[in-house]
Amino acid sequence: MKILVADYIYTPKGFVEYQAVAFDEKIHAVNSLESLLATYPKAEIIRTAPHSVIYPGFINTHVHLEFSANKTSLEYGSFMPWLDSVIANRDELMQNCDNKMMQKECDNMLHSGITAFGAISSFGTELEVCQKIPQRVVFFNELIGSNAQYADMLYGDFLERVKASQSCSRASRVTPAVAIHSPYSVHPVILEKAVTVAKQNSMPLSAHFLESQAEREWLENGTGEFKNFFEKYFNTSTPVTTIEEFMHAFDNYPTHFAHCVQATKDELAYLSSKGHSIAHCPRSNRYLGCGRLKIEEIDLPFSVATDGLSSNDSLSIFDELRAALMLHNDIPIQALAAQLIKAATSDAAEILGLNCGKIEADRLADLVVVTLPDLPQTKEEVALWSIIHTKKVSEVYIEGEKIYGK
Ligand code: MCF
Ligand code: FE
DSSP: OEEEEEEEEEETTEEEEEEEEEESSBEEEEEOHHHHHHHOTTOEEEEOOTTEEEEEOEEEEEEOGGGTTOSSSSOOSSHHHHHHHHHHHHHHHHHHOOHHHHHHHHHHHHHTTEEEEEEEESSSTTHHHHHHSSSEEEEEEEEOBOOHHHHHHHHHHHHHHHHHHHTSOGGGTEEEEEEEOOTTTBOHHHHHHHHHHHHHTTOOEEEEESOSHHHHHHHHHSOSHHHHHHHHHHSOOSOSOOHHHHHHTTTTSOOEEEEOTTOOHHHHHHHHHTTOEEEEOHHHHHHTTOOOOOTTTOOSOEEEOOOOTTSOSOOOHHHHHHHHHHHTTTSOHHHHHHHHHHIIIIIHHHHHTOSOSSOSTTSBOOEEEEEOSSOOSSGGGHHHHHHHHOSSOSEEEETTEEEEEO
């Protein structure tokens, strides 16, 4: 048993002062050091640096590791030019992205406090790295293919990748999962089959949805920038599905939808009524010119995610949280900070079906220590100061084992 002591602990009841956490692989109790020592007299006491806060490990629910080679190759600013640049540069970006590069980005995530993430995998090339790293990975095998002619072949390839991710050992902490790329890029016949695979195997399910204005226009009217795109690359000129039809395909299975920036209030209410959730990617949305998700208006659970380096500049969760503070500039900042911390911990864990994300008894002991440069004036300010000041966390524990720190 270990007992970790800090000035503050982030618990489901908020920040508590002068307490400690007792844990082995799982969390056993949160209480004063004296009472914990009375129960666990042989426990190892770990004292954190002054002005430290213990958080549950942060969870980045949506990231594309395979695109980690992008620095300046892809065009940022507007969605369709970006997508064109993905088509033009994808092969080279994939070639330049080796295990070493993906491993480095996983380390960067770890140092920012990310102990679990959802990897959206187009080709399965990051599976080896995801098995080696200490973090928990929900491995979302992506299905893509709008052209009926190639759909069966692409679906077969998808099934092979699902199988490979299912054969990972328990020790690897990889959970196999399914990702539907998007309503514009997946044919409804294979979409339905893939949703069935997720359901039958109780796998987490995710999809990009209503990210750009161009996507909305294409799905609603079959016009706009996507028309040129499909004519140019795929020799088609009509969308394969509608917004309604796409949403209905997920009616009976809670799904994690990335972006949803262009969804209407009615669509968001519908998603909420079916138990779905949103991966909110503030920097990705800003960099691709997609707009702002109105988080103050939504009543469905959301996480905060980095997306890939294909539409971002880092995979740090704290960089993302700082960006969210700036993007949602009309929301009172203390309340926003508290909401964002919850979104990136307990809400994210619930969305991905992981037994972590909360510092309470019986949760897996995935913990991080954030050390502030000075003591906050009140505990109501701890969330904001943590987001503002943290570039790297000072300690990381996964399932009770120290992975990073002094
Ligand atoms: O989330 C961002 C923007 N929206 C859609 N797709 C991607 C994102 N980052 C990477 N992608 C990938 C996606 O997984 O780009 C490809 C897919 O494989 C786009 S379709 C050619
Ligand atoms: Fe994405």
